[in-house]
Amino acid sequence: MIRLDHITLTFPDGESRITAVDNVSLTAHPGTVTGITGPSGSGKSSLLAVAATLIRPDSGKVMIDEIEASTLSLDEATALRREKIGIVFQQSNLIPSLTAREQLCAMNELGARGSRKRRAKAADRADELLAAVGLASQADKRPHQLSGGQRQRVNIARALMNDPSVLLVDEPTSALDQDRGEQIIQLILDLTDQLDTATMLVTHDLVHLPQMHSVVELVDGKLAQADLVPVH
Ligand code: ADP
Ligand code: MG
Numbered sequence: 001m002i003r004l005d006h007i008t009l010t011f012p013d014g015e016s017r018i019t020a021v022d023n024v025s026l027t028a029h030p031g032t033v034t035g036i037t038g039p040s041g042s043g044k045s046s047l048l049a050v051a052a053t054l055i056r057p058d059s060g061k062v063m064i065d066e067i068e069a070s071t072l073s074l075d076e077a078t079a080l081r082r083e084k085i086g087i088v089f090q091q092s093n094l095i096p097s098l099t100a101r102e103q104l105c106a107m108n109e110l111g112a113r114g115s116r117k118r119r120a121k122a123a124d125r126a127d128e129l130l131a132a133v134g135l136a137s138q139a140d141k142r143p144h145q146l147s148g149g150q151r152q153r154v155n156i157a158r159a160l161m162n163d164p165s166v167l168l169v170d171e172p173t174s175a176l177d178q179d180r181g182e183q184i185i186q187l188i189l190d191l192t193d194q195l196d197t198a199t200m201l202v203t204h205d206l207v208h209l210p211q212m213h214s215v216v217e218l219v220d221g222k223l224a225q226a227d228l229v230p231v232h
Helices: 044-051 074-084 100-109 119-132 148-159 178-195 206-211
Strands: 002-013 016-028 032-037 059-064 085-088 166-170 198-202 214-219
Touching: 002 044, 016 032, 016 044, 016 059, 016 198, 016 214, 032 044, 032 178, 032 206, 044 059, 044 166, 044 198, 074 085, 085 148, 100 119, 100 148, 119 148, 148 166, 148 178, 166 178, 178 198, 178 206
Parallel strands: 032 198, 032 214, 085 166, 166 198
Antiparallel strands: 002 016, 002 059
């Protein structure tokens, strides 16, 4: 579970400061996708970066499975991210020289102790996840051999390598056409259900919103009336 409690985040802006996130509270439960929408510049990515513990808010709390992230040291926050949070950014940031399988296995080598012992297991997990995102036969391909949609699938599989309880996804369809975008959203919904992640999914594309479990809209950093957005 992830709970954002009265989050405010400002950035320096010349002499004054700009409020990117303004007193936002939001909870995502396991097995559900919470859509976050709103116009460009409304604070969606900033809110996600706070949720990911990548930026510390000016005020407010981030609770990840009952751990208060805002009180952790930088090292502790890094460990928390590694263990509990999967992050999918807009750009896939795949490493050009690595195959799809290696991109996922590299997650196992990042700082955690005992990574060598877990190598064989990590390779199995990587293959399992690549199959789950529909790329079983592409495991040995490098990014330049994959389409945009396939790269985004690798990106999503990589975020799930450490079995996170929280999955944070920023505009995963922005570089894709309508059909491929739809498939990526469906994949995130399915994986959330299968892996029981508490998922927050940023999108400004209204067509995807009806499928999500709940939707909030940000306007100028503030939560707007959620019922402005149609949800089944
Ligand atoms: P969105 O993802 O909804 O497009 P952002 O969270 O990227 O919105 O941006 C919200 C506001 O915060 C914008 O006014 C943006 O210019 C500002 N902002 C975002 N990141 C930074 C930063 N690192 N430094 C200064 N201002 C920023
Ligand atoms: Mg953004």
